[in-house]
Amino acid sequence: MDMHTVVVGTSGTTAEDVIAVARGGARVVVSEEALAAVAAARQVIDDLAAKPDPVYGVSTGFGALAVRHISPDLRAQLQRNIVRSHAAGMGPRVEREVVRALMFLRLKTLASGHTGVRPLVVETMAAILNAGITPVVHEYGSLGCSGDLAPLSHCALTLMGEGDAEGPDGVVRPAAQLLAEHRIEPVELREKEGLALLNGTDGMLGMLVMACADLSRLITSADITAALSLEALLGSEKVLAPELHAIRPHPGQGSSAANMLAVLSGSGLTGHHQDDAPRVQDAYSVRCAPQVAGAGRDTLAHARLVADRELAAAVDNPVVLADGRVESNGNFHGAPVAYVLDFLAIAAADLASIAERRTDRLLDKNRSHGLPPFLAGDAGVDSGLMIAQYTQAALVSEMKRLAVPASVDSIPSSAMQEDHVSMGWSAARKLRTAVEALGRVIAVELVAATRAIELREGLEPGPAAKAVVAAVRAAGVEGPGEDRFLAPDLAAAEAFVRSGELVAAVEPVTGPLA
Numbered sequence: 001m002d003m004h005t006v007v008v009g010t011s012g013t014t015a016e017d018v019i020a021v022a023r024g025g026a027r028v029v030v031s032e033e034a035l036a037a038v039a040a041a042r043q044v045i046d047d048l049a050a051k052p053d054p055v056y057g058v059s060t061g062f063g064a065l066a067v068r069h070i071s072p073d074l075r076a077q078l079q080r081n082i083v084r085s086h087a088a089g090m091g092p093r094v095e096r097e098v099v100r101a102l103m104f105l106r107l108k109t110l111a112s113g114h115t116g117v118r119p120l121v122v123e124t125m126a127a128i129l130n131a132g133i134t135p136v137v138h139e140y141g142s143l144g145c146s147g148d149l150a151p152l153s154h155c156a157l158t159l160m161g162e163g164d165a166e167g168p169d170g171v172v173r174p175a176a177q178l179l180a181e182h183r184i185e186p187v188e189l190r191e192k193e194g195l196a197l198l199n200g201t202d203g204m205l206g207m208l209v210m211a212c213a214d215l216s217r218l219i220t221s222a223d224i225t226a227a228l229s230l231e232a233l234l235g236s237e238k239v240l241a242p243e244l245h246a247i248r249p250h251p252g253q254g255s256s257a258a259n260m261l262a263v264l265s266g267s268g269l270t271g272h273h274q275d276d277a278p279r280v281q282d283a284y285s286v287r288c289a290p291q292v293a294g295a296g297r298d299t300l301a302h303a304r305l306v307a308d309r310e311l312a313a314a315v316d317n318p319v320v321l322a323d324g325r326v327e328s329n330g331n332f333h334g335a336p337v338a339y340v341l342d343f344l345a346i347a348a349a350d351l352a353s354i355a356e357r358r359t360d361r362l363l364d365k366n367r368s369h370g371l372p373p374f375l376a377g378d379a380g381v382d383s384g385l386m387i388a389q390y391t392q393a394a395l396v397s398e399m400k401r402l403a404v405p406a407s408v409d410s411i412p413s414s415a416m417q418e419d420h421v422s423m424g425w426s427a428a429r430k431l432r433t434a435v436e437a438l439g440r441v442i443a444v445e446l447v448a449a450t451r452a453i454e455l456r457e458g459l460e461p462g463p464a465a466k467a468v469v470a471a472v473r474a475a476g477v478e479g480p481g482e483d484r485f486l487a488p489d490l491a492a493a494e495a496f497v498r499s500g501e502l503v504a505a506v507e508p509v510t511g512p513l514a
């Protein structure tokens with residue numbers, strides 16, 4: 001476990017810190033400045049709680065039930081009840097890294113000094129993260145408005161010592177037992193605290209941050225496999241010239257073209273077709289690779305901008321303002337995050353789609369410029385990579401379905417009080433599936449392109465291609481030859497891409513890629 005320490009203050013957090021906590025097990029420390037701000041905001045809530053006037057979230061019910069004034073003797077029960085009743089998720093458990101991101105981002109908002117919880121709540125949440133205790137959170141239960149209510153409620157339930165959680169040993173047990181083993185006292189919630197634990201966009205934001213990190217690596221990987229496919233198809237690298245991309249100045253397009261050109265430097269395959277079978281232009285899937293991947297890069301840049309804004313935000317309702325006012329608001333609405341989650345699913349699907357077309361071209365003897373059918377050893381006796389492309393096509397088809405936006409849907413809830421919701425959690429869940437599928441699609445193109453390059457006898461591939469072929473073979477992906485059990489090769493290629501080893505194999509030759 002990474003013993004890197006992340007300090008949480010009042011001004012938000014960074015994507016790097018989210019990933020360190022969610023995936024790397026980094027330790028969380030709440031700064032003294034944040035604890036002081038939390039205590040000051042809590043004093044505002046305590047003062048309001050002592051007054052007879054009803055204040056939403058402090059001395060009233062919630063949502064459509066906000067019209068009822070709650071007497072002081074029932075307020076602790078009110079806060080317990082909102083957590084218990086809202087912990088209504090169903091379906092499979094979500095991944096540990098998602099729950100850790102969810103909790104850390106809620107902690108980030110609690111530490112802002114705008115929510116009105118006691119310092120004890122903040123410190124206990126940090127202690128649970130540091131103990132490696134992960135609440136059981138389910139797939140379904142968030143509409144992405146009033147925040148990720150059910151997922152956050154399951155986390156708050158653990159804070160109270162109720163429900164189930166996974167220990168650092170990976171075993172699910174009662175939360176009370178896990179807290180006791182780590183000498184963490186369950187929290188008895190007071191006014192406003194139950195609501196503050198539930199009312200945020202933290203789940204969808206955590207998944208966005210991790211998807212951005214994964215997609216950044218996968219887009220660079222797609223640039224590499226596109227270059228390898230161009231090389232294997234004896235295509236022209238002239239379309240990658242910087243001056244061509246400068247006259248259509250999308251930053252992502254220029255970066256992807258530069259990546260491909262660097263990978264192709266020194267190749268003896270590119271343009272070779274002009275010697276015997278001239279082609280005026282390569283197919284769109286080859287020639288337009290930088291335009292498609294570049295559009296994905298620019299979409300990713302916008303998504304990161306939205307994520308950074310959200311990481312700096314304090315999302316709760318009501319909030320405690322610097323002048324002592326406690327004001328209701330709609331900042332919990334997930335639309336800004338939901339939109340970019342959907343945008344990224346579209347970009348991922350299109351990137352997968354163009355990669356699949358290049359793979360298909362490599363396997364089709366009528367379009368591969370001299371390669372054997374399906375890159376088979378003895379076509380007819382061997383099927384080669386025929387069904388690997390079927391698998392790739394199935395993944396692409398699934399990604400196209402996942403690209404249908406979730407954020408355009410809305411189902412009213414809470415007796416029409418919450419009559420427009422973002423569905424941001426759903427957008428995030430399907431994006432995670434799409435990102436995983438994209439890694440597999442790129443892996444299949446990698447298997448095909450490296451095999452095709454090796455089949456170009458008498459022609460010398462570039463240094464980068466040679467480095468990739470050597471690294472992917474060392475990783476357990478076999479080269480050309482007679483048919484064999486192919487699934488292990490594809491799994492090894494997927495791990496090679498997903499881990500970043502593909503990029504790492506190329507950069508010692510090319511220098512750093514975008």
